Every structure is written in structure tokens, then in C-alpha cells.
Amino acid sequence: MPPEPDQRLFFLLQRAAHALRLAADRRCLAAAGVTTAQLGALFAVQDQPGLTQQKLARTLGLRQSAVTALVGRLTDAGLVAKSAHPQEHRAVVLELTDAGSAALRDAGPEINRFNAEIRNLLGDDGFAQAAAALHKLAHWHSESGHRSG
Structure with a gap:
């Protein structure tokens, strides 16, 4: 009889996120010289012209000090x-430089390969289900009105 799957979901999510972040960072650094956190910021700056640091912090879900x-x-x-x-008066606008655009371009194929490997591991249905479940979890508190207290 196979062992029962680990029911410590939060622990498993943390462990998976850590392993995926390390692997993705290693690959993105090799391909484009940037980490996944930096790529997230670059994508946000590219996708939202006129983005301020404060709006970037909200977009990335980070504290202002971390974004600074x-x-x-x-x-x-x-x-x-x-x-x-x-x-x-006190705000600054962030703009992607040519080097920033090049980093996004250079990272693109590696991001696509990484996602394809995960899709292959989970299968198309598993990939879609995992993405939907993680989206729900990522937005659980903001959408449901739940507050920790």
C-alpha cells in the first residue's frame, strides 16, 4: 500500500516554492543575468507604463522597503x-532601459522551457489545476475579505 500523501499543505507549498525559485533563479541568471524577483519587476515596469515604486510594491505584493x-x-x-x-512631487516613474528589455528577451526562452518542464511533470490537466489552485490561494485573503487577527 503506497504511503499517504503528506497533508501539510503549507509546508509543501513552501518547499515547492523554494525549490522552484532556486531552479528558476539559477536558469534566469545564466540566461539573462537577472533573478526571478528582478524579472517580475521588469515585467511589471514593461506592462505598466508610468509605474511608480509604490505601485510596483502593490503589484508585486512587497513592502515599500523591499521594492526600494x-x-x-x-x-x-x-x-x-x-x-x-x-x-x-516625491514619486518617481520607472522605465525599462534597452538593457532591461534585452534581459526580458533573453530570459523568455528559459522561462518557456521551465514552464514546459513543469507542464510535462504535471501533465496538461495537472498544470491547469495547479495554476488555478495557486491563483485562488494567492488571492484568497484579498478576494474573500478574510483577515488575520
């Missing part, structure tokens, strides 16, 4: 440029 450090690394690497916001 992330944006600092991206600007130091020449992947993102900051400019004064036209209406908000």
Missing part, C-alpha cells in the same frame, strides 16, 4: 531608469 532595494539593484544594473513623476 530591488529598484536600486535594477537601476545600478542599468535595467531600469527613474525619472521625476509629472504630477506627484
Whole structure:
């Protein structure tokens, strides 16, 4: 009789996320010189023209201090440029540089390969079910009105 699957879902999610992040970071660093966290920020800047650091923090679900450090690394690497916001005195607008666009382009094939490997591991139905379940979990508190307290 096969062993019962581990019922510690949160632990399994943490472990899977950690393993996937390490593997994806290694591959994205090799392909494009950026981590998955940096790629997430680059995609957000690309997809939302006029994005401020505050809006980037909300988009990524990170604290403002973490985004300040992330944006600092991206600007130091020449992947993102900051400019004064036209209406908000203290805000800055983030823009993708040519190097940032190139990093996204270079990472694309590796991201596609990584997703294809996961799809192959889980099967098409399993991949779709996992994506739907993780989406629900990622938005559970914000959509359901649940609050921890």
C-alpha cells in the first residue's frame, strides 16, 4: 500500500516554492543575468507604463522597503531608469532601459522551457489545476475579505 500523501499543505507549498525559485533563479541568471524577483519587476515596469515604486510594491505584493532595494539593484544594473513623476512631487516613474528589455528577451526562452518542464511533470490537466489552485490561494485573503487577527 503506497504511503499517504503528506497533508501539510503549507509546508509543501513552501518547499515547492523554494525549490522552484532556486531552479528558476539559477536558469534566469545564466540566461539573462537577472533573478526571478528582478524579472517580475521588469515585467511589471514593461506592462505598466508610468509605474511608480509604490505601485510596483502593490503589484508585486512587497513592502515599500523591499521594492526600494530591488529598484536600486535594477537601476545600478542599468535595467531600469527613474525619472521625476509629472504630477506627484516625491514619486518617481520607472522605465525599462534597452538593457532591461534585452534581459526580458533573453530570459523568455528559459522561462518557456521551465514552464514546459513543469507542464510535462504535471501533465496538461495537472498544470491547469495547479495554476488555478495557486491563483485562488494567492488571492484568497484579498478576494474573500478574510483577515488575520
